[in-house]
Each structure stands twice: as C-alpha cells, then as structure tokens.
Amino acid sequence: MPSPARTTAKAAARTAGVSLGTYAILVAQALLARKRIGTTADRPPSGNGLYGDELAGEPLHCLLLGDSTMVGYGVKDLAHTPSALVGTGLSHLLDRPVRIRNESTVGARSRDLMHQITASDEQRPDLAFILIGANDITHQVPAKRSARRLAAAVSRLRSLGAEVVVGSVPDFGTIKPLPDPLRTVCRYWSRHLARRQTxxxxxxxxxVVSLADVLEPLLLVKGDALFGDDRFHPSADGYSTVCGFLVAAGAAQWRSREEQPVEVGTVEQMPLGEAAEWASEHGGTEVAPAPRGRRWAAVLRRR
Known part of the structure; x- marks a missing residue:
C-alpha cells in the first residue's frame, strides 16, 4: 500500500505536470509534512441530540455527512463540535428546535456518502450538510469522479425531501506544514476540486458555500490558534468559523424553501462555471441554483 504522503505528492505532481526530479522533492516534502502534522487517537464527543429545546415548534431534523472536519476531529469540548455549533446556531437563527444526527466518519471520501445517508434512514432529514473532498485529494481520486459522487449524494438527499448545503473542499494552501512547492500544487488541486464540486x-x-480560504484572513490575527494540535484540522476557533458559514447558508436555504428569502449580502446571477471559479477563490461565497436555468447560479457574497 502506498503511503498517504507519497499518494498526496503523486497526485499533486500528476496534476501540475512536473518533472521526475520535482516529483521526488514533492514526495520528500509530503513525508515531512505528514510527520509534522501527526495524528491523535482522541475522538470528539458525540453532538447528536436536540438543540434549542426551549423553543416552540417541531424540531428541524438535520443530517451531517462527511469526513473528519465534520466529525470535529481534535475537539475535546462538546460545545465546540460541528454538531453542537450547527445545532445551536441554526436553532437561534430559525427560532425553532433543531435535532442533529451526525453520520460523518474520519477518513471518509465522496464514495462513502451514500453509505452515510443509508445509515440515517431511520429519520428523513429536513436539511443536510456535507463536508467532503480532502481525502479524495490524498487518495488521488479524480476530481470529476469525486464531484460526480457528491452530486449523486445530493440527488439522493433531495429525493428524500431534504434541502442540502455543501461546504466545498478548503484551500490546501492554508495548511502551514505543507512547504512549497507542495503547498502550491496542493492549492491548485484543492481549488480545482472545489470548482468541480460547486x-x-x-x-x-x-x-454550496466556499470554504476556500475562510481561515486565511483570521490567521493574520489569531495565527496557529485556528488549527488544532495536528496543525491540519481546525481548532475550536477554526471549527466555529467554518460552521458559522455553514449555518448561515443552511438558514438561507431553509428560508428559501419556506419562501422567506432573507439574504444578507450582495446577490447576483451568473453562469454556473463563472460562479464556481469565483467561489473557489473567495471563501464565504454561496452558490445556489438560479431560476434562469440549470447552467445559471445565484451568487451571494457574505464577505
């Protein structure tokens, strides 16, 4: 079995079309980055349950799907897990109880989404959130295939009657343990996948809400505080930032279903390809289906 570090370097090199010599450098850098990042055996507490139970109305059933970022890898406090952050935030914004079920798993790829959806069959979701893609990159999954699997999962959720919010794969260029040129080619790869996903x-x-570089501006203020002990996954502050964008997008999507459009920011319509390109370079941008047709998108800029 090839190592994850070698796999990452090979994927990056293949994408960028670099020489054999440069590939060797990328392998060495990936191995060093893997050592710097490290791992942790700790698992965050489960955040499944009811939030805002003091509020009136029927609970909104929310399903969380994806990889270690949606799990909350590295978080020790229940209140800082994505489950709790999304549940608490949504209940406040929508003024109703929210029931969270998190089926995400550490190491998940886009191919695992269907299984995660099946595991939640006991309760049909009203609203689903997906964070996926990082492990597709490290396992050399072609962006087109990864995006196709994501689309299949979205279609399945829509057939169950759920509204769906997807957080695109973040910009790997913000990961400090990755040195150049590895960081540069990984940034290219992650942005390419983000466009396909969108x-x-x-x-x-x-x-879709772009998570591109949403942590980068805050890095100037908080520095390494936005990353956890492994320097790869977010810290409590980092998870709070990411989930803040997800919650805002989720509330907007649910309100659009109930014909209560309350958008905070500038909304415009543009061809879907252009919208995906813009979003991949501007974190926090939301891209949603537009009334004009399948190849158009409504773009909301919250930053």
Whole structure:
C-alpha cells in the first residue's frame, strides 16, 4: 500500500505536470509534512441530540455527512463540535428546535456518502450538510469522479425531501506544514476540486458555500490558534468559523424553501462555471441554483 504522503505528492505532481526530479522533492516534502502534522487517537464527543429545546415548534431534523472536519476531529469540548455549533446556531437563527444526527466518519471520501445517508434512514432529514473532498485529494481520486459522487449524494438527499448545503473542499494552501512547492500544487488541486464540486452540487440542487480560504484572513490575527494540535484540522476557533458559514447558508436555504428569502449580502446571477471559479477563490461565497436555468447560479457574497 502506498503511503498517504507519497499518494498526496503523486497526485499533486500528476496534476501540475512536473518533472521526475520535482516529483521526488514533492514526495520528500509530503513525508515531512505528514510527520509534522501527526495524528491523535482522541475522538470528539458525540453532538447528536436536540438543540434549542426551549423553543416552540417541531424540531428541524438535520443530517451531517462527511469526513473528519465534520466529525470535529481534535475537539475535546462538546460545545465546540460541528454538531453542537450547527445545532445551536441554526436553532437561534430559525427560532425553532433543531435535532442533529451526525453520520460523518474520519477518513471518509465522496464514495462513502451514500453509505452515510443509508445509515440515517431511520429519520428523513429536513436539511443536510456535507463536508467532503480532502481525502479524495490524498487518495488521488479524480476530481470529476469525486464531484460526480457528491452530486449523486445530493440527488439522493433531495429525493428524500431534504434541502442540502455543501461546504466545498478548503484551500490546501492554508495548511502551514505543507512547504512549497507542495503547498502550491496542493492549492491548485484543492481549488480545482472545489470548482468541480460547486458545479456538480448546484446542478443537483444544493447550495454550496466556499470554504476556500475562510481561515486565511483570521490567521493574520489569531495565527496557529485556528488549527488544532495536528496543525491540519481546525481548532475550536477554526471549527466555529467554518460552521458559522455553514449555518448561515443552511438558514438561507431553509428560508428559501419556506419562501422567506432573507439574504444578507450582495446577490447576483451568473453562469454556473463563472460562479464556481469565483467561489473557489473567495471563501464565504454561496452558490445556489438560479431560476434562469440549470447552467445559471445565484451568487451571494457574505464577505
């Protein structure tokens, strides 16, 4: 079995079309980055349950799907897990109880989404959130295939009657343990996948929020505090930032279903391809299906 570090370097090199010598450098850098990042055996507490139970109304059933970022890898306090952050935030914004079920798993790839959806069959979701893609990159999954699997998961959720919010894969260029040129080619790869994800998910009926570089501006203020002990996954502050964008997108998507459009920011319509390109370079941008047709998108800039 090839090592994850070698796999990452090979994927990056293949994408960028670099020479054999440069590939050797990328392998060495990936091995060093893997050593710097490290691992932790700790698992965050489960955040499944009811939030805002003091509020009136029927609970909104929310399903969380994806990889270690949606799990909350590295977090020790229940209140800082994505489950709790999304549940608490949504209940406040929508003024109703929210029941969270998190089926995400550490190491998950886009191919695992269907299984995660099946595992939640006992309760049909009203609203689903997906964070996926990082492990597709490290396992050399072609972006087109990864995006197609994401679209299939979105379509399945839509057939169950759920509204869907997808957080695109973040910009790998913000990961400090990755040195150049590895960081540069990984940034290219992650942005390429983010564009593919955006087009595929929006065409399938989801609202996509770009997580591109959402942590980068805050790095100037908080520095390493936005990353956890492994220097790869977010810290409590980092998870709070990411989930803040997800919650805002989720509330907007649910309100659009109930014909209560309350958008905070500038909304415009543009061709879906252009929207995906813009979003991949501007974190926090939301891209949603537009009334003009399948190849158009409504773009909301919250930053």
């Amino acid at each position: 087009v595929a998910a929006v065409e399938a009926g989801a609202r």
